[in-house]
Amino acid sequence: xxxxxxxxxxxxxxxxxxxxxxxxxxxxxxxxxxxxxxxxxxxxxxxxxxxxxxxxxxxxxxxxxxxxxxxxxxxxxxxxxxxxxxxxxxxxxxxxxxxxxxxxxxxxxxxxxxxxxxxxxxxxxxxxxxxxxxxxxxxxxxxxxxxxxxxxxxxxxxxxxxxxxxxxxxxxxxxxxxxxxxxxxxxxxxxxx
Numbered sequence: 001x002x003x004x005x006x007x008x009x010x011x012x013x014x015x016x017x018x019x020x021x022x023x024x025x026x027x028x029x030x031x032x033x034x035x036x037x038x039x040x041x042x043x044x045x046x047x048x049x050x051x052x053x054x055x056x057x058x059x060x061x062x063x064x065x066x067x068x069x070x071x072x073x074x075x076x077x078x079x080x081x082x083x084x085x086x087x088x089x090x091x092x093x094x095x096x097x098x099x100x101x102x103x104x105x106x107x108x109x110x111x112x113x114x115x116x117x118x119x120x121x122x123x124x125x126x127x128x129x130x131x132x133x134x135x136x137x138x139x140x141x142x143x144x145x146x147x148x149x150x151x152x153x154x155x156x157x158x159x160x161x162x163x164x165x166x167x168x169x170x171x172x173x174x175x176x177x178x179x180x181x182x183x184x185x186x187x188x189x190x191x192x193x
Contacts, residue, residue, distance in 0.1 A: 005038070019140070077132070079136070080111050088130070099154065100148045107124070108124050
């Protein structure tokens, strides 16, 4: 079933809680199906279970490259290795249309279960590594805004005057003030780069 994306607000506790490990795939079959059903309705490369209101350590994602990669699920992901440092723009379905600079590792290797419950170990590089780290953060109640490095370069994507596309603008100070009020210090178990 298609689910709505939970927006970041003072009322969105599910986005700020650490998710529970999956012990039995049967218990999360509906959540996985809902993530796949929600997938075509959003423009994103990943959706984590907390974003649809489910507190489980799993997410669906699609690699940026290859271009036509199919979405897949990762369950109970853990970082095995992280290297490098990248500070780039990032956005989130739960923080609609706002993009800011965020620090991530340039390379990441994780151990997880796939959708069939098989153990997998995978390495991700560049933008694909950022996708995985972003979704893994959701499982720990962390959003990209908690990692923002430069609030002066935040951008808001708005429709162009002709309605044919989108353009980046500097958000009004009150928009950023409301967002900053929702930022939380990173918990001790969150990945730090």
